[in-house]
Amino acid sequence: xxxxxxxxxxxxxxxxxxxxxQKAREQDARLKKERExxxxxxxxxxxxxxxxxxxxxxxxxxxxxPWGNVFINGRSRGASPPFRSVRLAPGTYNVxxxxxxxxxxxxxxxxxxxxxxxxxxxxx
Numbered sequence: 001x002x003x004x005x006x007x008x009x010x011x012x013x014x015x016x017x018x019x020x021x022q023k024a025r026e027q028d029a030r031l032k033k034e035r036e037x038x039x040x041x042x043x044x045x046x047x048x049x050x051x052x053x054x055x056x057x058x059x060x061x062x063x064x065x066p067w068g069n070v071f072i073n074g075r076s077r078g079a080s081p082p083f084r085s086v087r088l089a090p091g092t093y094n095v096x097x098x099x100x101x102x103x104x105x106x107x108x109x110x111x112x113x114x115x116x117x118x119x120x121x122x123x124x
Contacts (some may be wrong), residue, residue: 060093
């Protein structure tokens with residue numbers, strides 16, 4: 001009788017362990033799905049923020065003859081041409097354009113979201 005009781009007890013223990021293992025697997029699956037949902041929501045939010053950032057910027061175009069080195073708030077942006085435009089966040093900027101020993105051209109611009117500004121200058 002003792003052997004039969006021990007076998008039943010062993011079966012009961014195995015069933016409990018199997019149930020606990022199944023429960024742990026189900027919980028892991030739920031956590032994995034929740035993590036995937038969070039990551040997907042975060043990716044959507046980042047894409048939305050990128051879209052908002054890109055649409056909230058303005059474009060500043062340059063038409064400079066014969067050419068000029070463009071500086072925005074003291075930071076060099078390159079020679080124009082070939083450099084033609086830059087997208088900037090809304091705000092006020094100091095634009096300076098130089099060409100060798102010729103007098104430099106300085107202008108303050110205010111960029112608004114979605115706005116296009118053209119800076120035109122001809123060195124003489």
